[in-house]
Every structure is written in structure tokens, then in C-alpha cells.
Amino acid sequence: MAVTATGPGRRRGRPPKAEAGDTKGALLRAALALFAEKGYEGTSVRAIARQVGLSESVLYAHFDGKRAIFDAVLAELGPRSAVALLEGLDPDQADADPPAFIRSMAARAMDEWEAPEARQLISLMAQDGLIHDPALTAGVLGAMRSLAELFARWIAAGYLSADLGSPLDLAYALFSPIAQARLLWLHGAAKPEDISAARERATRHAEFFVKAVFPASRCASQGRPNDGTAGKE
Numbered sequence: 001m002a003v004t005a006t007g008p009g010r011r012r013g014r015p016p017k018a019e020a021g022d023t024k025g026a027l028l029r030a031a032l033a034l035f036a037e038k039g040y041e042g043t044s045v046r047a048i049a050r051q052v053g054l055s056e057s058v059l060y061a062h063f064d065g066k067r068a069i070f071d072a073v074l075a076e077l078g079p080r081s082a083v084a085l086l087e088g089l090d091p092d093q094a095d096a097d098p099p100a101f102i103r104s105m106a107a108r109a110m111d112e113w114e115a116p117e118a119r120q121l122i123s124l125m126a127q128d129g130l131i132h133d134p135a136l137t138a139g140v141l142g143a144m145r146s147l148a149e150l151f152a153r154w155i156a157a158g159y160l161s162a163d164l165g166s167p168l169d170l171a172y173a174l175f176s177p178i179a180q181a182r183l184l185w186l187h188g189a190a191k192p193e194d195i196s197a198a199r200e201r202a203t204r205h206a207e208f209f210v211k212a213v214f215p216a217s218r219c220a221s222q223g224r225p226n227d228g229t230a231g232k233e
Contacts, residue, residue: 024062026052028076029117031069036120036188040070040128074135077121085109086146098154099210106178106206110199113182114190123188147171164213173213177205 030051034043045066049059063069085108094101112118125131151167154160164170185198 027059027062027069028073032073032117032120035124040124040130071135073121077118085112094150098159099214102174102210103206106202109178110202113186114195119186119190120188122183122186144168144171147175160213174209178202
């Protein structure tokens with residue numbers, strides 16, 4: 001359904017509440033597409049508004065300016081999405097079968113990040129030098145802390161040895177190569193073979209990590225903590 005600025009009986013200015021969500025979403029999608037194509041600096045507020053047939057005044061009813069739009073795009077598709085990956089998985093599996101949970105997380109990451117809008121974000125961050133943006137850095141750190149909480153639980157439950165490293169070290173060791181696959185292959189112009197390469201690399205790393213970190217992974221996969229008795233009769 002097309003979004004238009006005016007119509008019979010329509011007043012300019014702030015849209016009705018029933019339409020606010022759709023209008024805001026349309027603006028974010030339009031902004032992301034333009035950012036990815038023309039860069040952040042090369043995209044104007046007017047161009048974003050025109051992309052969805054709106055006046056600038058309607059855009060400003062939703063966002064304070066271009067930076068606010070960018071921040072909203074980053075919040076939805078950037079590092080925060082890594083936290084959402086964890087929230088969308090089975091919490092019971094996290095406690096009962098950590099290796100299976102890790103495999104599920106890697107697969108879900110690829111499912112989310114191969115979507116066109118998620119790939120456009122990567123192109124934007126790369127071409128405009130925004131990879132070091134403070135909002136991105138803060139988001140990455142927040143996502144790693146959330147993942148570290150899981151590793152702390154697994155160590156406390158006996159699934160992992162405490163001398164492997166801190167929970168935060170383990171979080172980075174697991175997730176950084178998966179995120180790297182996103183940066184290398186899941187860009188806006190990614191071809192099917194690029195997407196396949198990213199998924200294969202993420203899957204292989206998750207499997208490597210499970211085998212390296214859970215020495216008794218077969219026991220852990222059956223929901224039994226690694227209490228040092230694995231392999232003993």
C-alpha cells in the first residue's frame with residue numbers, strides 16, 4: 001500500500017496514530033535504501049521524505065532529523081539485533097543443551113542478516129566509514145554482555161571449565177567470526193553464492209567452537225553438564 005502525503009480530507013502535519021507505525025516504518029525503509037545507495041552524507045531529509053511521497057513536515061513529526069533516522073535504523077538492524085537473536089531462541093534449550101543453542105543462534109543470525117534490509121545496513125556502514133560510530137560500538141558491547149551472561153551460567157552449571165577464559169572472552173570468541181561473515185559477505189549487493197558462503201562459515205565456526213569449548217560436547221548435547229566424569233565408566 002503506497003504512503004502518500006495528502007489526499008481527500010487529509011490534513012498536513014502529524015499523521016493519525018493508526019497510521020503512525022506504518023509511516024515510520026516506511027520512512028526507515030526508504031532512508032536505509034537511500035543511505036546504502038548514496039551514503040549517509042549524500043542523502044538528504046527531503047530525499048527520504050520524497051521517497052515515500054511525504055512532506056518534510058510529516059517526516060519531522062516522527063524524527064528530529066537525519067541522525068535520528070539513522071539511529072533508529074541502527075537500533076532495529078544493528079547490534080541490537082544480536083540481542084534479539086538470543087531473545088528469540090528457546091531459553092530452555094540454553095540451559096539444557098548449550099551446544100544445540102549455539103548452533104541455533106548461528107543459524108538464526110544468518111536467517112536475520114541475509115534479509116535485504118540487514119544487508120543494506122552493512123553496505124551503509126562500510127561505505128560511509130560508520131563502522132566506528134559510537135552507537136554501533138555501544139550496541140556491540142551490549143550484545144556481547146548479553147551473550148556473556150549465558151556463558152557465565154554455563155560455567156556455573158559445569159558445562160564449561162572456568163579456566164577457558166572469562167564469560168566475555170568466550171562471547172567474543174563465539175560471535176566475532178560470525179559477525180565477520182556478515183561483514184564480508186552479507187552486503188547490499190550480495191549474490192546467492194555470497195549468502196551461501198556466509199552461512200557456511202557461520203555454521204562451520206559454530207561447530208568448531210562447540211567442539212573446542214565443550215570437550216564432552218556429546219554429553220552436553222544430551223543435557224548433562226561436563227562435571228569431569230565424561231568418558232569414565
